[in-house]
Amino acid sequence: MATMSESIPQGSLRTRAGWATVKTLLSYGVLFLLALTFIYPFLLAIATSFKSLPEINQFPVSLIPKEISLEGYQRLLTFNVPRWTLNSALVAVFVTLGNLLFASLGGYALARIRFPGSKAVFLGILGTMMIPGIVLLIPMFIVLKMLGFVDTYAGLIVPKLITAFSIFLMKQFFESVPRELEEAARIDGATPLQIFARVVLPTAKPALVALIIFSFQGAWNDFMHPLIVITVNQQLFTLPLGLALLRGGMGQNLQWNSLMAGSMLTTLPMAIIFFIFQRYFIEGISYSGIKG
Amino acid sequence: MTVATGVRGEDRQNAIAGWLFMTPTLLIFSVFIIIPIIAAVYFSMTNWNGISPPAEANFIGLDNYKAILTEPGIRQTDFFTALKNTTYFALGVVPMQTILSLLLAVVVNQSLLRFKSFFRTTYYFPSITSSVAISLMFLFFYQKSGLVNQVLGTLTFGAWEPIAWMADPRGLIHIVLSWFGLTIQTAPDFLTQTDLFGVTLWSWISGPSVALTGIMIMNTWTTIGTMMIIFLAALQDIPNFVYEASQIDGASPWTQFRRITLPMLRPTMFFVVTLGLIGTYQVFDQIYVMSSGGPAKTTLTIAYLVYRNGFNNSQMGLGAAIAIVLFIIIFALTMIQRRITGSEADN
Known part of the structure; x- marks a missing residue:
């Protein structure tokens, strides 16, 4: 009996170690293969953007252009793409500034200031998060039309100056700031605005960076909102909107190098921001994700 | 006395500050969310065309709702x-993205694994990329001579017959049925003749078309990164001693996964599935760029139908009605799903 009970753990230990090695190898295999399916499409799109039209449809697809061709990028210039890029940047910057300002104010008020009706305001904002964006498509157009915001920068920017998501991000952050910080300032007779601007806001850097990233990303990549705001004035197109209509305008004769060049142009700024600030992306997502 | 007035003064100061701080938000939310929603309910009962002044629209009661829900005709069909296509889309994408992102999170979360941040970054990258850019890329890959057919050809040693993905309206279930000799010609009359809400039974059971499947695969590819990050955060919140204790009790990794990881992830699972449902029922950008609802309306989704009616066909009233029905559908789905999986998440 004694020998048996000793030999069983030993045997299971050996198989367990073997199993662990197999598992590790298998994990790496799967993860790298999958990583390839995430990276390869982007590499191929970059390569294609530098190919000439005849080379693009050659078989099999190749990651290295035989001859670097700027044809795709040059054609984009004839389509006002620089202006669209500028518009996208402009809209994204203003939307980001708006969210920074209004979400930190609102988030702080909801987290820390006891004011009558704060609970109702909070629930109201929570409620708007339940409304799917697509449901607002037509109503938003109606309001924009009534305000004369159709085909204007104001129409692109103003409705996006604050989102419920930004408010929640900041509210959650401010709730984690120790109250003692504010108490000291309050005893010294500081007003809520002073406490907010001088004491609390300087501690909020990580949250503000996350907010900058998400607001900029949202505005830069947004397609549906510009689509309904800009109806005729091509001078006001943003990059995604311009690209989509470029594709539509080509009909059956798609010039892939230009389409891929445009896609890469749209992706590049986000990619740069992402690689610099990826820690904040990941933190922001998990932060907002859990509480949902 | 002084203390009391001091407190009262502070209360007033707080009230003023609180409302002042909220003013920009409340203003923007009222004008661009609250009022539009109320306006939408009203305009869904009008025949407004989107071009003439809104005040000139005629009130027509529930006619728009009847046209899409109960009256036989093209609008109901x-x-x-669109409801059928969107539902197939959600039924495919939501389980795929939830299961794949959970598996990825569990694998990436292994404590001994190296290159963790490389994998995390790589999988997350598509989530930060513009939907239009990704749609154009996949449009390119899905061509007959494109990447996807070439990869499938290589994997099957040339047995794969290249298809033009985005031009293929055949339903997946129809394709499988055709292997058994069941086509629209040979199908029994009750399938091809019975009409349910303007769509034949045979059509209802088509499955997603090849074109829609292409978009579903792309959508899963784009979204699993975000969901993996959400799962990863939740996994890191499970205290290690739970696993250690169960290990001492002799639990296998599989038992641990089933008895510890899955139950502890339940609230997160609820959240991810909800996100997935809300997202898939609104799929729009990808449809607009890749297929415009075609071929043969097999990628026509509810969101795209709202847009098409409102902005291309000058039927804003009808579009608004469809949007409101979509809102009710999404709301109901979230509630049903909450009943099924989320009852513990609330505690």
Whole structure:
């Protein structure tokens, strides 16, 4: 009996170690293969953007252009793409500034200031998060039309100056700031605005960076909102909107190098921001994700 | 006395500051969310065309709702075709993205694994990329001579017959049925003749078309990164001693996964599935760029139908009605799903 009970753990230990090695190898295999399916499409799109039209449809697809061709990028210039890029940047910057300002104010008020009706305001904002964006498509157009915001920068920017998501991000952050910080300032007779601007806001850097990233990303990549705001004035197109209509305008004769060049142009700024600030992306997502 | 007035003064100061701080938000939310929603309910009962002044629209009661829900005709057929397509889309994408992102999170979360941040970054990258850019890329890959067919050809040693993905309206279930000799010609009359809400039974059971499947695969590819990050955060919140304790009790990794990881992830699972449902029922950008609802309306989704009616066909009233029905559908789905999986998440 004694020998048996000793030999069983030993045997299971050996198989367990073997199993662990197999598992590790298998994990790496799967993860790298999958990583390839995430990276390869982007590499191929970059390569294609530098190919000439005849080379693009050659078989099999190749990651290295035989001859670097700027044809795709040059054609984009004839389509006002620089202006669209500028518009996208402009809209994204203003939307980001708006969210920074209004979400930190609102988030702080909801987290820390006891004011009558704060609970109702909070629930109201929570409620708007339940409304799917697509449901607002037509109503938003109606309001924009009534305000004369159709085909204007104001129409692109103003409705996006604050989102419920930004408010929640900041509210959650401010709730984690120790109250003692504010108490000291309050005893010294500081007003809520002073406490907010001088004491609390300087501690909020990580949250503000996350907010900058998400607001900029949202505005830069947004397609549906510009689509309904800009109806005729091509001078006001943003990059995604311009690209989509470029594709539509080509009909059956798609010039892939230009389409891929445009896609890469749209992706590049986000990619740069992402690689610099990826820690904040990941933190922001998990932060907002859990509480949902 | 002084203390009391001091407190009262502070209360007033707080009230003023609180409302002042909220003013920009409340203003923007009222004008661009609250008022539009109320306006939408009203305009869904009008025949406004989107071009003439809104005040000139005629009130027509529930006619728009009847047209899409109960009156036989093209509008009913379109709505239920879109509902069918969107539902197939959600039924495919939501389980795929939830299961794959959970598996990825569990694998990436292994404590001994190296290159963790490389994998995390790589999988997350598509989530930060513009939907239009990704749609154009996949449009390119899905061509007959494109990457996807070439990869499938290589994997099957040339047995794969290249298809033009985005031009292929055949339903997946129809394709499988055709292997057993069941086509629209040979199908029994009750399938091809019975009409349910303007769509034949045979059509209802088509499955997603090849074109829609292409978009579903792309959508899963784009979204699993975000969901993996959400799962990863939740996994890191499970205290290690739970696993250690169960290990001492002799639990296998599989038992641990089933008895510890899955139950502890339940609230997160609820959240991810909700996100997935809300997202898939609104799929729009990808449809607009890749297929415009075609071929043969097999990628027509409810969101795209809202847009098409409102902005291309000058039927804003009808579009608004469809949007409101979509809102009710999404709301109901979230509630049903909450009943099924989320009852513990609330505690």
